[in-house]
Amino acid sequence: MTVSKLKTHNYLADIVVVNKNEKLVLLVEIKNIQLEVSFPQEQAISQINFYLQIIYKNDYSLINNDVFAMIVDINKIEIYKYNFSNDNPYLKLLVSLPTSVILSHYDPDFNNKRIFNLYMETLVEAWLRDLVYHWKSEIPPGLKELAEIGLLSQIEGGKTYSQVNIGADTLH
Numbered sequence: 592m593t594v595s596k597l598k599t600h601n602y603l604a605d606i607v608v609v610n611k612n613e614k615l616v617l618l619v620e621i622k623n624i625q626l627e628v629s630f631p632q633e634q635a636i637s638q639i640n641f642y643l644q645i646i647y648k649n650d651y652s653l654i655n656n657d658v659f660a661m662i663v664d665i666n667k668i669e670i671y672k673y674n675f676s677n678d679n680p681y682l683k684l685l686v687s688l689p690t691s692v693i694l695s696h697y698d699p700d701f702n703n704k705r706i707f708n709l710y711m712e713t714l715v716e717a718w719l720r721d722l723v724y725h726w727k728s729e730i731p732p733g734l735k736e737l738a739e740i741g742l743l744s745q746i747e748g749g750k751t752y753s754q755v756n757i758g759a760d761t762l763h
């Protein structure tokens with residue numbers, strides 16, 4: 592993903608997934624707490640909206656036609672589709688999956704220990720890479736649901752990046 596064209600301040604995204612054409616398909620925000628439909632969840636949605644608008648305004652060619660966002664908390668993984676409406680861009684919730692069911696596939700003790708943000712990010716990235724490359728499972732958890740909403744076909748053959756500076760000159 593070429594981000595050198597972005598001329599903005601630096602904002603750190605937890606995980607981004609680009610397709611095989613190096614276009615942004617999925618932006619992931621991870622919170623290791625339970626997000627309620629209140630300020631913390633609204634803040635996470637607002638943060639993703641902000642990141643996507645930065646990229647959209649600076650170089651729309653970096654973004655796939657269908658862009659998804661994922662918000663992960665300790666209880667649920669919510670996947671949204673982004674609508675780049677000129678007047679009112681918004682995220683539409685498509686599916687919600689139980690975090691423990693998905694991530695315990697990569698750490699069987701997931702439900703029995705304290706999970707820190709960076710470790711949860713690692714588990715989510717392992718899951719996304721399993722969906723992209725099938726490194727652990729022929730049928731990773733959530734595969735059917737992601738296929739039904741059109742996300743799976745967009746990320747297959749792509750790449751994942753963690754701790755991405757939106758607006759920076761390089762991915763790291």
